[in-house]
Every structure is written in structure tokens, then in C-alpha cells.
Amino acid sequence: MMLEGIAELPLHQGHVPAWLANIMKRLAKAILEIMVEEFGPDKVVERFSNPLWFQAFNNVIGMDWDSSGSTTVTTGILKEVTWRNPELGFLVLGGKGRSARRVPEEIPYTIELLGLNSDTGKKLEKVSRIVAKVDSAMLQDNYTLYHHSLFVSENGVWAIVQQGMNLKQGMARRYHWFQDTSFYEDPHKAVAGVKHDLVLNLVSRGSGKARKTILDLAKENPNEIINEYSSLFNKLRGQREILSYITPSRTGRIKFEHVNKIAVYEPLPLPKYLLEKLRRTYEMQPKNLDDLLVIRGIGSKTIRALALISDLIYNEPPSTNDPVDTPYDPFIYAYAIGGKDGVPYPVNKNDAEKIIETLEDIIFSAKIGRKEKLLAIKKLSKIKIRFRITY
Template sequence: MGISGVADLPLHAGHVPPWLYSRMVRLSGLIVELLIDERGIKNTIRLFSNPVFFQAFNNIIGMDWDSSGSTTITTAALKEALSKKDTGIKVIGGKGVYALNAPIEIEELGRTWDIDIETLKLMSRLSAKIDNTALQDGYRLYHHAMIIGSDGTWAVIQQGLNEKIKYARRYHIWMENDLLNEPHTGIVGIKGNHALNMVSRTSNDARKTILDLVHQEAIKVVRDWAMVKAMMKGNTTILTYLGKEPPRYYNPYLSGAFKPYTASINEDTIKQARDANDFKDLLLTRGLGPSTMLALALIAELIYRNPIDWNDPANIDPRRYAFALGGKDGSPYPVNREIYDTVIDIMQAIVDMARKDGALTIYLKHLANVTRQLNLPVDLVRPTPP
């Protein structure tokens, strides 16, 4: 997927007015029904794992392109809409405490659908670890939503916040991506200068070294960490006299250019990680958080000379889809209730008729009605040929 540009998502403290949110819920459900009818459950969920599609969906239902609510409100509206419909797709999790309820909600789905609830719970937890521990970009996760299909298909949409600069960042993960090598279909947010990215292919050798480290006696890791701390202070080590000291090169953590966390080694955590079979198991080790991962990464790079990817992977510009029905805060223009209701009525008619005749045929048939009633140029509603 070709991607260019970045976008900033400022934290907005306002609330969506009830009159608008209720319409968002209705329109969300109608759009998803049509998508499922045309594409099926798996491909519909896959669409939402694409950050560009998600941004377009967010703008179509009336959220602002540049708001942190473009994630939280959109997934909440989608969750509510699908909770009222038997479409074969549900949304679990959400913002704050709702994110913590994700395992419970997955178990509830398992009572209705024949799905592997333990695997889904594991993937939910692993996704959170990826964007909070393996990838450290200065944003703390506060939103975790998972879109799940009755066939076991899933995608994760997460959002973190940077309290210092007052911006948010959204992460998209699709189930068929390699979760340890470039797991994201895209990341929406203002691009920073540096990030610790342990799920980059560049960091592959470092991941292997870190796994070897935790398989040793914990005291050896502690000694390596002591050597790194000496290097941070600029102290000369015995390796200098043996001619084996790693070359001094630019490291963003040592230079002070990147310090969202303070690196540290917890000996008890290292002991618990000894049974990890792979990097996924290591990430899921209880107690292994950003500080320990950062310390292990520094050991791998500075002592064992395995390169780490310090490039910030944020890469999506959502602004091109901001002109559907307007936005909550009037960006790019205020939402018109009459036009919004007209769109809902048309979509409802399309869904009702699609149940009889097929969604795509009815969609094409009613494009002229959409154009006439909304007084839009034909080019804005003409479907793009596949």
C-alpha cells in the first residue's frame, strides 16, 4: 500500500452532541451492513485495519479529521451500532476502562460464536504490548479496540497519547501481518524524530540477541547493563584496553534526543523471561515493560553491536477525506442535520432493498438519487472502477 504524509491528532476535550452521535451510530451500522453484503465478514474487517479507509469512514460519519476522537468516537459508534445488529461482526474494548474489559467481552462472544477465545485474548494482549513496549514513540496507550468476526477474523485499532505535546496517535494491526516484523498497516500521528522500534525488520538481529540475553543467568544481564550505564556516563571500560569496545556512534537515547522512558533492568523480570521461546513470549512476560525492553535494546546495540531501528514509523495523512458531512467541531465545516438525515434515509433504503436484490446493483441504481437530493457533483459519488 503506497502511503505518504503524516497528520497530527490533537487531544480534544469536547463531547459529541447526542443528536450527532445517534446519527453516527445509525449511519455506521448501515454502511457496515452494505460492506458485509458486498465483501463478506473478513474483507470488511480488513478494510477497518486500513488506516486510510478508517479515516474516510470517520469523516463520512461526521467526526473531525484532526481530532483524537476520530478514533475513540468512531469505534464507540461502530461498537454500539453492531451490538444492535446480527451481522457477524462485533467491536470489543474501547477507551480507558473499556479497553481493560476486552478479555471479558471476547469470552462473551465465545458463548455465541464458535471462535478461539484464548487465541483472540492472546492477540489482544500482544497487540497492546507491541504498541506500548516493543514500539516506544512517546505515546501511552489509552484506547484498545478489536474488531472480531464470527469466522475468527480480527483487527486491532489502538490509540496512544502524548501528554507533553497534547497529541494522539492511532495504530492499526491486521491479523495476517507478521506481528514481530512490521505489524502495522499504518500509524496515524505527527511524526517524531526518534522512536524505539523493536518490531522493525531492522531490529531483527537485536531481537535474537535479546532473547539470548534473557536465557542467560540474570546476573550476566545485570553486568551488561552496568557496562551500558558506564558508557552513558562517558566512562572508559576495560574493553577499551582490550581493543574490543564498540565504536562510539550516534545513539538517540545516549544523546538525550529520545527519552520517553528511563531504561532499567529488573532482575526478577529477567528471571521470569528465561522460559520465553520467542520474542512474542518475551513481550508477554508479566512485568516486562517499556523500561526493561529499552535497557535490553541498548545492551543489544551498544555491547553486542546489533542495530536498532530508531526511526519513528508514523506515516499516514488522513485529511483528504474530510469533506463528506462536515465535522463535530465545524472542521472543515459544520454538520448539517437535514443533509445527514437524508443520507441516512437513502442508506436505509439501499440496505432494505439490498436484502432482496443485492447491494452493489442497488447502490449503483441509487447513486443518481444521492446526487440529486444532496445536490452534489456527479464525480463525487461515482464509484471508482476496480
């Protein structure tokens, strides 16, 4: 089920009441136990890298079917359930806001609980940092990251779910990653959402030459780069150099037919600000994009400036396409127990309890040796059919 991508969701207000949160935890735990028994923890982690399956899981446990909270609340529920039940064979790290920055602190505990080696821990920490940088600096789509969760199995299989917010449009966008994907060439597949203009997409297959140029620029003498950048910066602000009145041909290298795309790169960093970043990068001499992105202080503004130089001076423009595919609506799964905000109907506590008891009974039967996996699946199918008829 190698499917990663982006899901786009509106921002909702409100909170999950305690009684519903308890139902969501019990239901999530029951479903996860059956899935681990049936598929193993590696496959469960892989499922969460699928934005469509993630949304369906969110709907089944009773969270709003279309809100930004379907990411933050669901991963919060999953984190609590997995850490309280490490026997599931996988853990969820990170979360919203400050919790997102705690992933490096949580990795050592994860390694200990899951029995992984220290090399895996170092790899996970690097992966977490690079994926966050890619979706904030290499893909600049006007969504600011505020949520980052790392899923790790007992075999070291990982997935990442992170979310960005666009306050102007009142929308959140979710990014899904799985370990076998490329970091820098079309990492988002089966993308669900709404297309936007003015996107700087340096992880597009069509941005290969731009990525190479940016890496080359980062290893060059920063003073030379700043001279070029300052010239472009002034032109984009409507200023003209004195020499341009004497030798107009001096500007011939700059292809102004690209200027109509410059809105993609705004706001641009000041040359003085950029020089400090480039000096640090020049001293580090990054060998690849991984090395470049993990340099302290290298973020969206620096990458944006280097992309501008790549485009206007060296004629290696990056892609401006938003990596969004056809939207998909897993709304039918919201009919399992209802939703927090009453869509498609309010959560019925008694019905939810019956479903949880049925699932827990299946799990208990499996644990005492009478697995009867096919029978368990049939029971789940009957539950689904019964609730479709009732509601």
C-alpha cells in the same frame, strides 16, 4: 485491501451532543448493513485495518475529520452498533481507558454471539495482548497507548485499532493491525503521520539481529547481564569505574560512537529494578518473542534496557526509524454530512436524516428480496454528487 498502518491526529476537547451521536449510530448502522450485504463481515473487518479508510468512515458519519476523537468516538459508536446488531456478523471489543482492559472479559461473550470455538477465543486473547505489547514495548515512539479495540468477524477474522497519546506534542497516533500481518517485522504499512526522531523500532526489518540478541539475553543468567548493564548505566550517567583509571582498555568493548543514539533509550530502568524482571524471565526461558512479551512485568523499560545492551556491548543496534510514510488526507469525506466542530460545515440534522432514510430504504429493499445491488451503489453515488454541488 491489505493495508495497515498508523494515523496521527491532534488532541481535541469537547464531546458529541446526544442528537449527533444518535445520527452517527444510525448512519454507521446503515452503512455497515450495506457493506455486509455487499462484501460480507470478513471484508468489513479488513476495511477497518486500513487507517485511511477508517478516517474516511469517521468523516462520513460526522465526527471531526482530524481529531483524536475520530478513533475513540468512532470505535465507541461501532461497538454499540455491532453489539446491538450481532446479525451484522462482527463485533467490536475494548475501547478507551478501562474499556481497553476489558477485552479478555468480552471475548467469551463474543465467542458465544458469533458462534466461534474456544480455541479461537484463546487465540484472540493472545493476539490482543501481543499487539498491545508490540506498540508499547517493541515500538517506542513516545506515544502511550490508551485505547485498544479488537474487531472480530463470525469467521474469526480479526483487526485491531489502538491509539497512543503524546501529551507534550498534543498529538495522538493510531495503530492498525490485520490478522495476516507479521508481529515483528515491518507490521505497519502505508503509515500516515509526521516523522519523529528518537524512536526505538524493534519491529523494523533492520532490527532482526537486535531482536535475536534481546531474546538470547532474556534467557541468560541475569547476574551477568546486570553486571554489563550496571557498567553501561554508570557510564551513561557520567560516572567512571575505579578500575577504569588502572586499566583503561577495559572499556574497549564498548563502542561509544553509538552514544549519540542513547537518548532513544531514556529513561533507563535502575539495575536493581531490572534484575527482578530478568530473574522472572530467566525462570520462564521464553522460546520466542511471543513468550517474552506475555511475561508479566516485561514492558518498555525492560525491552529498552536489553536493546541498549544489544547495541553497545554486542554491536547489534536496533532501528531508530519512525515507521511513518506519506500523509494522506481523506478530508473530502467530511463533506458527506459535515463535522461535529463545524468543519467543513456544521452537521445539518435534516440533511443527515434524508441520507439515513435513503440508506435504510436501500437496506429494506435488499432484505425483502429485491437486492438490486448495482442500483443501490448508483443511488449512493448520486447522494455524494448532490452534496458536493450543494455545499
